[in-house]
Amino acid sequence: xxxITQSPKYLFRKExxxxxxxxxxxxxxxxxxxxxxxxxQGLRLIYYSQIVNDFQKGDIAEGYSVSREKKExxxxxxxxxxxxxxxxxxxxxxxxxxxxxxxxxxxxTRLTVT
Amino acid sequence: xxxxxxxxSMDCAEGRAANLPCNxxxxxxxxxxxxxxxxxSQGPQYxxxxxxxxxxxEMASLIITEDRKSSTLILPHATLRDTAVYYCIDEAAxxxxxxxxxxxxxxxx
Numbered sequence: 001x002x003x004i005t006q007s008p009k010y011l012f013r014k015e016x017x018x019x020x021x022x023x024x025x026x027x028x029x030x031x032x033x034x035x036x037x038x039x040x041q042g043l044r045l046i047y048y049s050q051i052v053n054d055f056q057k058g059d060i061a062e063g064y065s066v067s068r069e070k071k072e073x074x075x076x077x078x079x080x081x082x083x084x085x086x087x088x089x090x091x092x093x094x095x096x097x098x099x100x101x102x103x104x105x106x107x108x109t110r111l112t113v114t
Numbered sequence: 115x116x117x118x119x120x121x122x123s124m125d126c127a128e129g130r131a132a133n134l135p136c137n138x139x140x141x142x143x144x145x146x147x148x149x150x151x152x153x154x155s156q157g158p159q160y161x162x163x164x165x166x167x168x169x170x171x172e173m174a175s176l177i178i179t180e181d182r183k184s185s186t187l188i189l190p191h192a193t194l195r196d197t198a199v200y201y202c203i204d205e206a207a208x209x210x211x212x213x214x215x216x217x218x219x220x221x222x223x
Binding site for chain 1: 148
């Protein structure tokens, strides 16, 4: 079945360490996205990519970095510069970033930094 | 900030229709209305979207007012598994989509 795979489901890190979250899709979608969700809150856009080797900052990109070397993969690195990294991270994809193109989400990675 | 307004919560009786309202007063002519839902600790699930006309699929119906300033998501026969947070979004897909707080729907037996 086609879909989006995020791994791992839970991730624990010590403060000051960089950590990379994996996101893979086999839907042949051009566009991919990373969102952050804090408890009881909606989703906020971190980064998005419309095509391979291209990506744009979302609303809260500070302290994060991404790469898009392959169409299927869009890893997110949470750097030590991110002041409050503990959160639920969601990856999504869509056929394009235009209208009439719904997002498909993975089941998220819950990151805890202590 | 989210551009849509939804009630924070609502209850619904199992087997009855659930009508979820959304105001999107600043929507522009080429922006679709999207609905997603999120069950606890999972990723959001796409439900339905529309531009001007009412839409129906196997999950729900979407009623959009003629002026496009508001819409209603209808779950025709709510089940306990429909308990979730429902998000209404009015931005063009992918272009800085902003999810607000949504409506927390509790389906009761």
